[in-house]
Amino acid sequence: MxxxxxxxxxxxxxxxxxxxxxxxxxxxxxxxxxxxxxPSLVFVVTGWKSNGKENACLHSWSSFMGSGIDNFICVLGKVNKGGHMYQSLKETGVCVLNFPSKDIYDHCIKTIGNNEFEADEITASGLTAEKASKVNAPQIKECFLNIECEYLWEQELFEGSKDVVIGLKAVNICMDSEHYDQTKLGRYGKNGFMFYVxxxxxxxxxxxxxxxxxxxxxxxxxxxxxx
Known part of the structure; x- marks a missing residue:
């Protein structure tokens, strides 16, 4: 009923x-x-803070869609305007979306606690930072999928909201070959995408x-x- x-x-x-x-x-x-x-996909948004330190934000509430052959758009559904991630994205105009499998999820959770401005947030959480290929941002080596993105636009969730929706455009993707082969680790199942419930x-x-x-x-x- x-x-x-x-x-x-x-x-x-x-x-x-x-x-x-x-x-x-x-x-x-x-x-x-x-x-x-x-449920919504779990990933870590990474970029550079203004002091040159790594920024890493465990994130969800987002969606992904293609719009024309050359456009893959990532919509971050809820970004706090007072956080390091928002500041980093507005200053640099780029970021990387890093998708973990559950074997490193405990390290991704630690990015919540290791979020001081002076911290290298990826490294401090026991993960490995490496340079992205197409944008000036760090990415997480251990994540099976990295989506390099450029900032497009933002919109408040409602008038006066401290949270915004942000549109990003994917400019490069790096994926582990064991994961894009569904007969091996694959994108789905216990070793693939994680969803926040x-x-x-x-x-x-x-x-x-x-x-x-x-x-x-x-x-x-x-x-x-x-x-």
Whole structure:
């Protein structure tokens, strides 16, 4: 049975905290983030800070699409204007999107804690920084896919929002051959793309199911019969 879930009616507490406090602590989330728990790709955005140090930001809430033969567009769905990643991107106009498999995810998580302005954030998290081929930015050697990007545009999520949507254009891709061969490690399955699963929550009870991340298992092809 389907039930309507109001954006305004929510449990008083989540995970033992006041709901508003919990959503703010988790990254300025909406109640609907947890109700829908829509998964999105996990990757690390890397660039140079103005002091020449590596910047690395574990990121999600984004989408990727081709628009014409020569245009592959990456839309970063939520970027805080007060963060190092936004500052780096606006100063340099470039970045790299680095896609990890789960064997290095614990190191990627450490980029959250190693985010001081004076830190080399990739190296401090136990990962290896290397130069990208086409843009002036570092990339993560251990990630199986690196997408080098140039800045295109930005737009506030809503008027007065401290978060923006940013459009990027891919100018180069580097992928591990074991991953682009689906008969080997592949892009999908336990060794492929990772998806952030945002704490699926029961809207009636406030009970949270802790998942954190998931991987995608490819299914059997479905014939496209449109009529």
């Amino acid at each position: 389907k039930k309507e879930v109001s954006i305004f009616e929510r449990p008083e507490k989540l995970a033992g905290y006041e709901t508003e406090q919990y959503l703010t602590y988790c990254g300025n989330l909406s109640w609907y983030d947890l109700v829908t728990a829509v 945002d704490q699926p929550t029961n809207p009636e009870t406030g009970e949270i199911t802790t998942i954190n991340y998931g991987t995608l298992e490819p299914g059997e092809p479905v014939e496209w019969i449109t009529k």
